[in-house]
Amino acid sequence: MLSEIPLSYFLVVSTLMFFIGIYGFLTRRNLITILMAVELILNSVNINFVAFNRYLFPDQLEGHFFSLFIIAVAAAEAAVAIAIIISVYRRYSNIDVERVDTMKF
C-alpha cells in the first residue's frame, strides 16, 4: 500500500529535483537550456503539491487543482519565453545569455 512510503521520501525527491534545476539555472548559458531548468523547478513543486494533497488532505482536491493550474501557467510561460527567444535569435543570431547584453548598464 501507499502508506509504506513516508511522505518525506516524496519531499526529498522533489527537493533534490528543485536544486538540480537551480544548478542548471546557474551554470547554463543557452537560453533554451535555462528554460528547461525552469521547467524542472516547476515540476518539482508540482510533486510537492500532489504528495501533500494525497497524504495530508486526501478527501479534498486543493493540491490537485493547484498543480493543474501550475501546469497551465507553465505552458503559457514556455510559449511566451520561446517567442522571445526566437525574436532574440532573429536579432543577434545566437541565444547565448552572455552575448545578448545590449540593454545592460
Next chain:
Amino acid sequence: MSIHELMFYLFSGMILLFSVLTVTSRRILRAAVYLLFVLVSTAGIYFMLNYQFLAAVQLTLYAGGIVVLIIFSILLTSHISQKFEPIGVKKMVFSALAVAAGALLSIMAILDYGFDTVVTTSQNPDMELIGTSLLSYEKNGYVLPFEVISVLLLAAMVASIVIAKKEKSK
C-alpha cells in the same frame, strides 16, 4: 519490498538521474530528450499516487506539448551537432556548493519535521468530481481560477504570436 515501493524507487531514481543529465548534458537536443524522461517519470509518480487525471494532463501537456515546443525551438535556433563548451571550474564548483548547501538544509528540515499523515484510503477522484468542482462557485469550487487561466492562455497566445512575428521590412 512491495510493488509500490519498487515503483517509487524506480520512478524517483529515473527522475534524479535524468534531471542531472538534463542540466549537465553538452548536447542540447539530448538535454531536451532527458527532460522528456523526467516529465514522464513524474507522470508515473502521479499514477502511483492515484491521480489519474493529473497524470494524463502531465503526459499530454508537459511531455507532449512543452517538450515538443522546446525541441522545435532548438531546431530553429541551433545546429544539432553543436556541443557547448564546458563551463568553468570555478563557476561549477561554486554553483554546486550553493546548491548542495541549500539541498542539505531543506532535506534536514523536511526529515526533522514530523508530518501527521492521514492513513489514505487512496481513492482516485473521478472525472465527475473534478469537472463539477472546476465549474462550481460554492465552497471548494474553482470557477474563478478556471476563467482567469483561460484569459491568461489567450493573452499568452496573442503575445507570443505578436513577439515572434517578423517585423515588416520598410
